[in-house]
Structure formats: structure tokens, C-alpha cells
Amino acid sequence: xxxxxxxxxxxxxxxxxxxxxxxxxxxxxxxxxxxxxxxxxxxxxxxxxxxxxxxxxxxxxxxxxxxxxxxxxxxxxxxxxxxxxxxxxxxxxxxxxxxxxxxxxxxxxxxxxxxxxxxxxxxxxxxxxxxxxxxxxxxxxxxxxxxxxxxxxxxxxxxxxxxxxxxxxxxxxxxxxxxxxxxxxxxxxxxxxxxxxxxxxxxxxxxxxxxxxxxxxxxxxxxxxxxxxxxxxxxxxxxxxxxxxxxxxxxxxxxxxxxxxxxxxxxxxxxxxxxxxxxxxxxxxxxxxxxxxxxxxxxxxxxxxxxxxxxxxxxxxxxxxxxxxxxxxxxxxxxxxxxxxxxxxxxxxxxxxxxxxxxxxxxxxxxxxxxxxxxxxxxxxxxxxxxxxxxxxxxxxxxxxxxxxxxxxxxxxxxxxxxxxxxxxxxxxxxxxxxxxxxxxxxxxxxxxxxxxxxxxxxxxxxxxxxxxxxxxxxxxxxxxxxxxx
RNA sequence: GUCCCCAUCGUCUAGCCUGGCCUAGGACACCGGCCUUUCACGUCGGCAACAGGGGUUCAAAUCCCCUUGGGGACGCCA
Numbered sequence: 082x083x084x085x086x087x088x089x090x091x092x093x094x095x096x097x098x099x100x101x102x103x104x105x106x107x108x109x110x111x112x113x114x115x116x117x118x119x120x121x122x123x124x125x126x127x128x129x130x131x132x133x134x135x136x137x138x139x140x141x142x143x144x145x146x147x148x149x150x151x152x153x154x155x156x157x158x159x160x161x162x163x164x165x166x167x168x169x170x171x172x173x174x175x176x177x178x179x180x181x182x183x184x185x186x187x188x189x190x191x192x193x194x195x196x197x198x199x200x201x202x203x204x205x206x207x208x209x210x211x212x213x214x215x216x217x218x219x220x221x222x223x224x225x226x227x228x229x230x231x232x233x234x235x236x237x238x239x240x241x242x243x244x245x246x247x248x249x250x251x252x253x254x255x256x257x258x259x260x261x262x263x264x265x266x267x268x269x270x271x272x273x274x275x276x277x278x279x280x281x282x283x284x285x286x287x288x289x290x291x292x293x294x295x296x297x298x299x300x301x302x303x304x305x306x307x308x309x310x311x312x313x314x315x316x317x318x319x320x321x322x323x324x325x326x327x328x329x330x331x332x333x334x335x336x337x338x339x340x341x342x343x344x345x346x347x348x349x350x351x352x353x354x355x356x357x358x359x360x361x362x363x364x365x366x367x368x369x370x371x372x373x374x375x376x377x378x379x380x381x382x383x384x385x386x387x388x389x390x391x392x393x394x395x396x397x398x399x400x401x402x403x404x405x406x407x408x409x410x411x412x413x414x415x416x417x418x419x420x421x422x423x424x425x426x427x428x429x430x431x432x433x434x435x436x437x438x439x440x441x442x443x444x445x446x447x448x449x450x451x452x453x454x455x456x457x458x459x460x461x462x463x464x465x466x467x468x469x470x471x472x473x474x475x476x477x478x479x480x481x482x483x484x485x486x487x488x489x490x491x492x493x494x495x496x497x498x499x500x501x502x503x504x505x506x507x508x509x510x511x512x513x514x515x516x517x518x519x520x521x522x523x524x525x526x527x528x529x530x531x532x533x534x535x536x537x538x539x540x541x542x543x544x545x546x547x548x549x550x551x552x553x554x555x556x557x558x559x560x561x562x563x564x565x566x567x
Numbered sequence: 568g569u570c571c572c573c574a575u576c577g578u579c580u581a582g583c584c585u586g587g588c589c590u591a592g593g594a595c596a597c598c599g600g601c602c603u604u605u606c607a608c609g610u611c612g613g614c615a616a617c618a619g620g621g622g623u624u625c626a627a628a629u630c631c632c633c634u635u636g637g638g639g640a641c642g643c644c645a
Binding site for chain 1: 568570572573574578580592593594595604608609638640641642645
């Protein structure tokens, strides 16, 4: 029997990185074992679920590169894959549970239960259901129904304890008196998570339930339902949570934690994929930089650790920088353009003038940034001369030889439209002789004269990618500033 | 509070299951050297951890127990 796993998000917004990692582990496990990766939409919370969120989830998943084999859009033999479309199926099993004495109708009102819970808490008792409706006689039920009360359905917990066999945590024994008879269907007929998840996982023939270990506590309830319905248990694999820097469950409080935000900030999906895979999982040889296929080939559940991992933004950023440095000119260009556009650097003027050079300009910056939001600032060396010289730049221009260097360079390029790297080399060699300067006094001065900055892209790239017209303009600005400060 | 999980450098982790090879390895971050016509990249080196206490054993980071610490769950959310 082939391996079948699922990722089952509720459509309430963008995918959180924690859930993304869960999806990733499911995906990796499926791919590694030639299994099936299923996407199921858990939209039983009518209040919060939206269709729009569903599409957002599809986008997020696709961006990360997690294509599902069965689920919405692609279909499959075990659909529908949206819980709101499976209501009839749940109904069938609810009836079965009731008729076999595993579940019963509960007429208690929300307020009533809420009050009861509060009271229990105040008295220091466990806030569990008191079983009031467990043994209602049929006359009473009919009377309550006739009075218009819609009952919820509760599962009758008879066992004293439930053993959860978990692949990662091992055997965990849960006493059932910590939760009591729990609701499996709401008064409006919509099943609750703990019930729907069991029916779906069973009917979809899920072999391994890989999910966050915040679900470990729910598992005994689910096992009770599996057993009552005579369903075969899947293998439970509860993976550790991802924590924020303060070691609490990673959430919005910790900054950008939804997947799309990383995309917007200029992270590459391959970096995200690689980084997420390394949270509570590691390759046998401790290798860290790995592509998708390599991670798939190396992935095994037994190398997932038991302890939770803190999300290290700095390391992710480093890794992203690493991946950026591997990008070829075309990909770098297409990834970068949206960020340059957004920063307002791609004016029509600039594009008309430098159309063919823009990919090279971006490429010249490839080693100097780690996320794309950092690129526009760097790219400005090509769009403008920085007139706000810093102290170091001023010092450079104040050198007694600087005026001669800039003027010599200006003279040498005058009349050309562009200069080549060769010409640049020649010119600087000549200036070295004629003015008698070298090193910093030559190249750094030139850099300041052309950009107004003391750092940035390689000088030879800047002077060959920019038109001579622009270079002259910039040099004149520098010369002017020089005359003012000297 | 109750139940459950977890515990190696600041962080991600290797090693743990199948004790000796661990003087505890790698990576990020940080610090320093080198490379260099800048900043980076790269490279070399440094800093830095087995939570504590009991056992078991010739031998424990590795096995057992307790303590402590951290996290999670206690919903007609998922």
C-alpha cells in the first residue's frame, strides 16, 4: 500500500511558516516514498473560512513548490477535498455512532456550558462536561426538540485512558478524564475538527498523520473515534513546533511569520524550502545547503528531532543570500525587477536609456545583498550620484591629487558614448603614470567622483555600464563639490 | 491549576536508539587574520554547549530516576 499523507489547513488567511513546515515535511515524506501528497481544506469553521483564503493558500503552496497530488483543483479519487462539501458523509457516521451508543445528543446551551466551565475553573476543578444529557430518556429528548432546541452531538467517552503510539514521541498515555465527552457535531450540523479529521483521514486512506505536536493532546479523542468506527489507525507523527526568539510558539508577535511576507520581503522559495527543511530535521551528513531533490532523497522521519526549534531569521537571511549568489543573470533580473519598480527606480527615462544594461547592473550587485528589499539602495549607484558625501568621501576628494585624477579621467572618456573594461584599465594605468597616484588615491577617488560613495558595485562595472554622458555629468558634480570643500 | 511534550554553544544542529572513536563536530551570528582598486564574496582562525542531582557501569552527552527549566493543550477553533 502506498504512502498517503495530507496537509489540511483551514482557509483563514496566508499560510504561517509553522504550517508551511508541516506541509513541507508531509510533501518530503510523500515524494521520498513515491507516495501521495493530499491537500484538504478544513473549512468547518464557517465564521472564519473564506474562499479567498483558499486561493491564497494555493498560491502560497505553489510558491514554495509544494504541488499536491490530490485535492482541490487537481481532484482525486477520494474527494471532495473540502470539508464543507463532505457534510453528508459525516452525517452518515454520526448516525452510526449514535445508533451504536458511541454518541448522544446534548441539549445544553452554549451559555450554560460556558457558565459551568467558569464555575469549574473558579473552584479549581477540571472544566469538563458533566454528562448531563448522556442518559436523557426519549420523551425528554422529544420535548426539548419540540421546544426548538437544536442539539449538538457528543462522543461518549467510556475508556479511562488512551494510548497514543507516536512515531516521534513514542508511547504516550492519556487519561480521558482531562477532556470528558466532547462535541463532534455542532447544533448547526457542522462537524468539529476532531471528528471530521478522523472521518476524512480514514476515508482518504491517510497512512501517516504528520502534524504539529500541538495536536498531540487531540489525538486520544481521535483514536476513540477511530476505534468506535472500526477504522484502521494511521501512524501518528507529531513534529515539534517552531518557536519565536522568546521561545514561545511562533506567531505574528515575532514579526513576519506568514509565508507571503517572506516572498514580499525578497526571499527566494528555494531558500525558504531549504531553511524550513532544517527546522527539527537534519541530513545524515549534517549538510545544510541542499536543493529540493536532494532534500527529498535524504528525507526520513527518523531524523526529525523531538525538540522544538527557534526560527532564526538571521540564518534564513544568510541562506537566502547564498541562494541569490547562485542565481544566473536572467533569473536575478526577473526576481529583482519588481523590487526596483516598487522603489521607483525603473523610470521610463532610465529604462529607455539603459534597457540592455540593466541585467548587468543588477548582476554586478549579486554578491552584495541577501534579500531583495536590500537591492534598491545598492542599485542607486546606477540611477543617481550621491551628493551627500560622507566623511571618508570628503577626505578622498580633499587629497591634493584628486582634482587631477578626476579631470584626467574626464578628459580620457570625453567624446565616447561608452567605455569598455579594457579602455577603463588603460585609462587608469595612464592616470597612474601622469598624475603619479595609485591604489586608494586613484581608485577610491574615482569611485567617489563617479558615485559619491565609498562602497558599492565594482568600479569597472559602474564605469562601463553607465554612459559616458552620465559619467561626465557625475564627475562635474564631484568637481563642483570639490571646489566648494577645498 | 490539570494533562502532555521537550532539554548539547546565543540560535539551528551532529553525536544519543546500538554506552568507550567526544579533548563534544558542523552551520548562522559575533570577533580577528588573509584576499582585495571599495563594500561585499571567499578563505583561515577565535569565542561558545552536554540544565542540576542521584543511580547503573570498568566506562555516560549517550541508559534509569528525581529536581529544575521551557513549551504546548485544556473550545460547539483548527
